[in-house]
Amino acid sequence: MVKASYRTPILAFVAMIGIAATAAAQDLRRGIIIDDVKCEADATQSYALYVPSTYSHDRPWNLLIAFHPGARGRLIVEKYQAAAEQYGYIVAGSNTSRNGPWAVSMAAVRAVSADLGQRFSIDAQRIYLTGLSGGARVAMQVALGKTNNIAGVIASSAGYPDSQPRSNVPFAVFGTTGTEDFNYIEMRLLDRKLTSPHYLAVFDGGHTLPPDAVALEAIEWMELQAMKSGRRTRDEALIDRLLAKRQRRIAATTSPAETVHLLDALVADFKSLRDVTGEATRAKELAKQPEVKKALARERSDDDAEARLIGEVFDLEAGLGDDSRRRASLSALRDRLSKLSEKAAAADDSPERRQARRVLRAITSGAGERSQDREYRALLEQYGLRGR
Numbered sequence: 001m002v003k004a005s006y007r008t009p010i011l012a013f014v015a016m017i018g019i020a021a022t023a024a025a026q027d028l029r030r031g032i033i034i035d036d037v038k039c040e041a042d043a044t045q046s047y048a049l050y051v052p053s054t055y056s057h058d059r060p061w062n063l064l065i066a067f068h069p070g071a072r073g074r075l076i077v078e079k080y081q082a083a084a085e086q087y088g089y090i091v092a093g094s095n096t097s098r099n100g101p102w103a104v105s106m107a108a109v110r111a112v113s114a115d116l117g118q119r120f121s122i123d124a125q126r127i128y129l130t131g132l133s134g135g136a137r138v139a140m141q142v143a144l145g146k147t148n149n150i151a152g153v154i155a156s157s158a159g160y161p162d163s164q165p166r167s168n169v170p171f172a173v174f175g176t177t178g179t180e181d182f183n184y185i186e187m188r189l190l191d192r193k194l195t196s197p198h199y200l201a202v203f204d205g206g207h208t209l210p211p212d213a214v215a216l217e218a219i220e221w222m223e224l225q226a227m228k229s230g231r232r233t234r235d236e237a238l239i240d241r242l243l244a245k246r247q248r249r250i251a252a253t254t255s256p257a258e259t260v261h262l263l264d265a266l267v268a269d270f271k272s273l274r275d276v277t278g279e280a281t282r283a284k285e286l287a288k289q290p291e292v293k294k295a296l297a298r299e300r301s302d303d304d305a306e307a308r309l310i311g312e313v314f315d316l317e318a319g320l321g322d323d324s325r326r327r328a329s330l331s332a333l334r335d336r337l338s339k340l341s342e343k344a345a346a347a348d349d350s351p352e353r354r355q356a357r358r359v360l361r362a363i364t365s366g367a368g369e370r371s372q373d374r375e376y377r378a379l380l381e382q383y384g385l386r387g388r
Contacts, residue, residue: 067135182361
């Protein structure tokens with residue numbers, strides 16, 4: 001995880017992008033991914049790049065800048081390549097930003113943004129950021145800068161740099177998380193707290209980039225938000241197509257609780273673009289049904305319980321450093337890890353098994369930084385997922 005203070009000064013990001021590109025863009029091929037574009041002002045900084053095949057300097061283009069926790073820019077550029085071609089986004093993934101010292105990622109942000117601003121014609125109102133895990137925290141930190149005018153962030157498997165939920169941010173947030181992602185609860189709580197435009201896509205999987213279909217959904221959602229905010233001209237045909245896509249998904253859903261969530265999201269996303277009073281009414285009526293109401297309450301309760309469990313384990317870890325508490329803390333940790341391991345090893349998939357796997361991964365992730373206790377480390381080795 002990238003360590004950063006929320007008070008860390010952030011550069012005037014949009015100012016570095018600029019809108020007047022030079023002829024340098026003519027040296028870069030379009031319609032293919034270029035693995036290693038060296039920044040002209042600093043050759044130690046580079047990024048993977050995709051420029052739509054239809055790119056022309058005659059008009060400003062959308063820009064998506066990406067950050068990978070292992071400095072593997074191409075992986076994220078590949079993920080958004082198809083959506084970028086379809087919707088007209090230049091995508092750049094830093095090859096130097098990585099988990100570790102915050103200064104490294106900030107240097108990459110400065111270099112990549114300045115270089116892109118020199119090479120391409122960029123729409124200053126349509127600049128987006130994305131990242132995976134610690135890279136998502138980099139994206140969020142930049143977007144939170146008071147002088148930055150970021151249109152949106154696609155945050156995969158991590159949220160804010162301080163992990164603390166917020167009720168309102170000045171940019172749209174599309175979050176993604178896997179059902180076995182160790183940051184699943186963080187993303188759920190981020191989604192629950194936010195009241196400004198946001199969406200959370202949950203997919204079957206772990207701590208990873210989303211499936212291609214979700215990546216496309218993220219870009220399409222940003223297009224909707226851009227039309228609602230006035231950052232782009234309304235496209236009535238596109239609105240109708242995306243609305244129909246959502247309606248088909250709702251029709252295919254068999255879970256009443258999930259139907260409520262999807263209806264609520266549709267209403268939030270298409271309000272002011274289309275008449276969604278019917279969907280809003282349906283969502284309210286469905287949520288009042290006793291069984292659906294119980295299911296929705298159970299979801300919230302399960303999320304709270306999972307967050308508490310992780311917090312309790314971290315508190316017990318802290319007790320390992322206190323001689324008067326160490327034995328009791330170690331015994332309690334052994335009990336919790338043993339029970340979680342048993343649930344995680346269940347043969348059949350279930351919400352309980354997924355939760356156990358998420359919690360075990362949350363505990364083992366970064367454990368080396370939290371505790372050096374040898375006996376505890378042995379417990380983690382004994383009860384960890386070990387590749388499951």
